[in-house]
Amino acid sequence: MSEYNAKNYTEQGGDVTHIGGKIVYDNGLMPNMSTADVTSDTVAKVRTTLNALITKLKNAGLMVGDAFTMQYAAVTDSVAGHADRSYNTGKISDVTVDNDAHIITITLSEKVKDLKDFEAGNGWGKHKWLGVGLGVGISPITGLYYNGAALSAEDVTEATQCGLDAGYFVRWVAADLVLAGDNTEKSVDTFTLWADGYTETAYKLVIVEPDAE
Numbered sequence: 001m002s003e004y005n006a007k008n009y010t011e012q013g014g015d016v017t018h019i020g021g022k023i024v025y026d027n028g029l030m031p032n033m034s035t036a037d038v039t040s041d042t043v044a045k046v047r048t049t050l051n052a053l054i055t056k057l058k059n060a061g062l063m064v065g066d067a068f069t070m071q072y073a074a075v076t077d078s079v080a081g082h083a084d085r086s087y088n089t090g091k092i093s094d095v096t097v098d099n100d101a102h103i104i105t106i107t108l109s110e111k112v113k114d115l116k117d118f119e120a121g122n123g124w125g126k127h128k129w130l131g132v133g134l135g136v137g138i139s140p141i142t143g144l145y146y147n148g149a150a151l152s153a154e155d156v157t158e159a160t161q162c163g164l165d166a167g168y169f170v171r172w173v174a175a176d177l178v179l180a181g182d183n184t185e186k187s188v189d190t191f192t193l194w195a196d197g198y199t200e201t202a203y204k205l206v207i208v209e210p211d212a213e
Contacts, residue, residue, distance in 0.1 A: 073133035076163035127174035135168035
């Protein structure tokens with residue numbers, strides 16, 4: 001029986017090769033492959049296929065999904081006839097996002113009771129509505145699911161009308177309901193976001209009023 005001292009060797013007859021060390025190709029390519037075989041298109045296709053596979057594994061729960069990083073942007077209003085909602089939104093003095101605890105805190109410069117009441121439309125009722133711009137870096141936002149439903153082209157249009165950049169959507173908040181902890185109507189103090197490759201995440205809204213004078 002032959003003894004072998006090398007880490008890499010082929011047994012007599014050539015049927016079995018043992019690899020105990022590294023294989024280094026001097027030109028950086030596998031045998032029978034030239035640099036002409038490695039095009040940018042080939043690399044792009046491999047990367048796309050690999051990314052799609054990773055996304056499927058994340059969606060199936062076989063890999064940990066990506067975490068959202070929520071960002072806030074102020075909402076403006078370029079649509080005429082929305083003086084009341086513009087007034088309310090103008091009373092937002094600060095919005096902070098805690099991406100670890102998934103809490104969005106809206107601080108007001110005026111008491112909620114003193115905000116304007118108006119009908120939000122879509123059967124959402126007459127409340128003290130506020131608008132905040134939220135984004136998680138997914139553009140277009142039609143790839144984002146809010147409370148299980150995909151955002152639509154209408155949400156894109158609304159965000160544009162409110163002066164938000166691509167990747168942001170408007171979250172309308174009934175401040176009176178959130179402050180009262182009333183989750184029986186449309187504007188609840190929690191919502192969930194999900195997208196391909198991301199972990200479904202629940203966010204909580206908190207309203208902070210100014211101190212009593």
